[in-house]
Amino acid sequence: MRFLKITLVTSLFFFVFSFLFFKxxxxxxxxxxxxxxxxxxxxxxxxxxxxxxxxxxxxxxxxxxxxxxxxxxxxxxxxxxxxxxxxxxxxxxxxxxxxxxxxxxxxxxxxxxxxxxxxxxxxxxxxxxxxxxRTNFFVEQTELPAWFIEGAGIKVDYRAPFLMKNIEMSEEEIENVKSIFFFRDFPNTSVKTYQASRVAIEVLDPKQLYKGLERLNEGESFEIVFNF
Missing domain, CATH: 3.30.2010.30 (Zincin-like)
Structure with a gap:
């Protein structure tokens, strides 16, 4: 019994330590x-x-x-x-x-x-x-792709490389970035990737973003809500 308690306490300690380290x-x-x-x-x-x-x-x-x-x-x-x-x-x-x-x-x-x-x-x-x-944890993990979140941010970022007039992007490059779902796969040091995200989100009516996120919380899919 004592061994079991020690094992449980040790396991709990490492769990808490690991959680705090990664967070x-x-x-x-x-x-x-x-x-x-x-x-x-x-x-x-x-x-x-x-x-x-x-x-x-x-x-x-x-x-x-x-x-x-x-x-x-x-x-x-x-x-x-x-x-x-x-x-x-x-x-x-x-x-x-x-x-x-x-x-x-x-x-x-x-x-x-x-x-x-x-x-x-x-x-x-x-x-x-x-x-x-505005989105719950489940929606963030299963419905919101990294390129979309980055594109939404870049849209209000008026630094010169991210202005539409300064971006030249092929359809292939845009489609490639739209295949990136997880942030671990998003090259966050690549200006071209951010630019592609900016172009990809241009078709979105920005005034519908919040309403769209609400619909995701209600269970609708990203593809249906935002038509991507």
Whole structure:
């Protein structure tokens, strides 16, 4: 009996440890105030690596990013937590030099690095947060392809390489990107892949995105809802 208890406790320990290791970004998001970050405005956290001027500019960029998302898709509902730093030592918690979005345990979270403190990156990541906020876990895992989520984000990202006027893409390249379902298969360092996602989503009426996500939650298929 004692051996069984030890085995169960050990197994539980390794399960919890493994879970927290693979969800370290989510854990960092939920406990960010314990890592030396302070809340400079509602749901916006920075550390001392950002100057007072950078903090002010960040708040302005976030406001502009929300406005852009609303203009394109409609008003965002996700109370996303935004975490910004110039310190790349936080890479172990999910930070990259630009930015990324991650689902935490109780909220959506946006991590911003030194290259991501601008309206384009913030708007891009806020769309990812909104898509995930509006869909349940089952839908996200079975119906929403990576290219679609990235394409939706790129649509509000006005950096030069992602503007439609600057993109030349063959039908084959577009169809290739539309075959990518899982994020692990999405080449996130390839500008061409992001461009193909941007072109692929162009046929979507952006004002129907939120309604479409709601229909997915109700059990309809991605192909039927978005006609892809």
């Amino acid at each position: 370290k970004e989510a854990l960092a998001c939920e406990t960010i105030s314990l890592l030396g970050f302070e809340e400079i405005s509602p749901n916006v956290y920075t550390d001392e690596s950002l100057t007072s001027q950078q903090r002010s500019l960040l708040n302005s960029a976030i406001t502009s990013a929300y406005d852009r998302v609303e203009q394109v898709y409609g008003k965002a509902q996700s109370p996303s937590r935004i975490i910004a730093t110039n310190n790349l030592s936080y890479k172990k918690f999910g930070l990259n030099p630009t930015g990324m979005q991650n689902s935490a345990f109780f909220r959506e979270c946006v991590f911003l690095g030194p290259k991501g403190l601008n309206v384009d990156v913030i708007a891009h990541e806020l769309v990812h947060a909104e898509v995930r906020y």
